[in-house]
Amino acid sequence: MELNKTIEYLRTKPEGQTFDRKSAKIDAKSLAVILVAMANADGGDIAIGIEDNGNVTGIDGNEQHINELLRASFDFCVPSVEVNAERLAYTNEYGQPNHILLIHVHQSMKLHTNQADEAFYRVGDQSKKLSFEQRLQLLYAKGGRYYEDEPVYNATIEDIDLAKVEDYIKVLSYGKDVITYLQENNAFVTHRGGVERVSGAAILLFGKNPQRFFPRSYVRFIRYKGTEAKVGTEMNVIKDVIFEGTILEVINKTIAYVQTQIKEFTFLGPKGLFVTIPEYPAFCWQELIVNAVVHRDYSIYGTDIQVKLFDDHLVVESPGFLPGLVRTYNIRHIHFSRNPKMAVFLRDYKIVKEFGEGVDRMYREMKEAGQPEPKYVQDDFILKATLQAKSLPNAERETTAEKTKEKPKKSQRNHPKKPENYQENIIQLIQEDPSITVIRLAKLLKKTPDSVRYQLRNLTTHGIIKHEGPTKAGKWIILKPI
Structure with a gap:
């Protein structure tokens, strides 16, 4: 049997999320199930005329049946599924010409069903039938409804x-x-x-x-001892905290608390000066939390957002399919808001810093910090995003917590001056100029604007200050001493 390289590739390629092989004997209604499942998920290719075991049997000899298969996307899919089809020629084992039919299924922003009004979704190499609740969740994820x-x-x-x-x-x-x-x-x-x-x-x-x-519209923070979650007598949970309120309050409370759990490493830099860096770039872990809250599927009542911190990695889990055409492989560059009104609200409050560009920036910042890129996994109806912690040689590692345990030396001569309290400095500058901007604060404090915004949110959440008026022309009000 003389096979060209394309057919040989299709014969041996593993079946999975975006590829399937089927005999030419498959009936049109069964093919429609695969078409619907792929269109609802990531799209894909179906090779007709290759058996599941990889044997190439072709499609020639029954043109009427092949025409029925070609019409399946119109006759048995609601609404019709967009496909492209081509015939690939080969010579069979008897030296006779034959063909296989390669059908390319386009990913769709619509929710598709078969004629029996059943919805399917491609999961691995299977076409999974969706329950009514899952079907509704997929409809929301695709933006058919919000x-x-x-x-x-x-x-x-x-x-x-x-x-x-x-x-x-x-x-x-x-x-x-x-x-x-x-x-x-x-x-x-x-x-x-x-x-x-x-x-x-x-x-x-x-x-x-x-x-x-929305009983579980909160964020649950879990701190584990070690690098994996254990249960039963080996349970290794150190902290388990829940943050409730509106989405703005939940985000601010969660970020303020997680900040206290992120380690910082201090070591002597190449110029003889001490350098302090965090386990994870602040923008990155904050972006994961904000995205989880604003883009979660609130139609899923049975679970919550979970932020899990281990010794060597951080995981944020959010209920729901990735929305729209966003997938784990294109998440850096494709943006779709599952909850657009919430996204705009957080943008107005400057919580969403770079509308539609935050994930790409997160990848860049992890790379600049010398850490592995974020990892996204769609685990059924839960999206899991993982960051790997900063790894430094043991000789250079010294956490902030460890530093505070050091006993002071008798002589303080030549010791560096104790750092001033960051938040107290902010309060002092606000007292001097209630209309001071974030950019001005950052310049005077020699900090980044993101760092200042974080401290301002923290002070606001704890009722120490509040901001009145528009973002660029309002003023800060001090409610109580720090």
């Missing part, structure tokens, strides 16, 4: 903290009152048939108690 726009059962405007709305419209410089804002913007509060409807976005952004309606 779950944040769905009305929340039994919620009323009384469940919204109007003071939080007031703070936000000041950031926007919105000229009308808070009730008008809620009723006229983003469909936060609507009326249908005389019934008041409050959206999920309104509750998650401004709710008095969002967890009443």
Whole structure:
């Protein structure tokens, strides 16, 4: 049998997420299941005329049946699946010409079903039938509907903290009152048939108690001793903390706490000066937390976002499919907001720093820090993002915690001056100029703007300061001493 290189490759290529082999005897309805599953997932290729064991049997001799297979994407898929098909020639073992049919299935932004109204999703080399809940989750992930726009059962405007709305419209410089804002913007509060409807976005952004309606819309932080999670008598959990509130409060609380758990390494640099670097670049782990909160699938009630910190890596787990056309292999460059209203809200509060570009920047910063690139894994309906910790020679390692345990020497002569308190310096500069900007603070403190923003969020979360007015023209107010 004389096979060209393409057919030999298709004969031996492992079946998986984006490739399948089928006999020409497959019926059109069965083929439609694979077409639907691939279109709903990542797209892919189907080689017709090659058996599962790799034997090439071809398609010639039954043109009517092959035409039925070619029409399967129209006749048995709802809506129709976009495909391209080509016939590849080869010579069989008897010296006779034959062909295989290679069908390329395009990835789709739509949710597809077969004629029986069953939805499938490609998982590895299988076409997995979706439950009603999973089907709805996939619809939200593809942007066919946005779950944040769905009305929340039994919620009323009384469940919204109007003071939080007031703070936000000041950031926007919105000229009308808070009730008008809620009723006229983003469909936060609507009326249908005389019934008041409050959206999920309104509750998650401004709710008095969002967890009443979204019980697991919190972030759970777990600190493990060692490099893997253990259970039973070997359970190695050191800390287990939950952060609740609106999505802004959850993000600020989580970031402030995780900051206290990230180690810093101090060592003598090449110029004879001590250098301090963190286990993970601050932007990177903060970006993972922000993305998990703003892009999680809130229609999944049974689980929560988890931030897991091990001795050598950090993992952030978020419920839901990757949204839109985003996949683990293109996540650096393809952007899609599962919850666009929440994303815009966080951008207005400067939590989302680089709209649509944060993941790519995270890859760059990990590379610049000499650390492996982030690793994303879609584990069924949970997205797991992992960062590897900074690795330094033992002779150069010295954590901040270890430094504080050192006993002071009797003579302080020639010792460096004790560093001033970072937050106290910020408060002092705000007292001197309540209208001071982040850029100005960063310049005076000789810190990065991101570092200053983090400290300001921390001070705001703990009720020490607050900001009034628009971002660029407002002022800081000190609420209590630090």
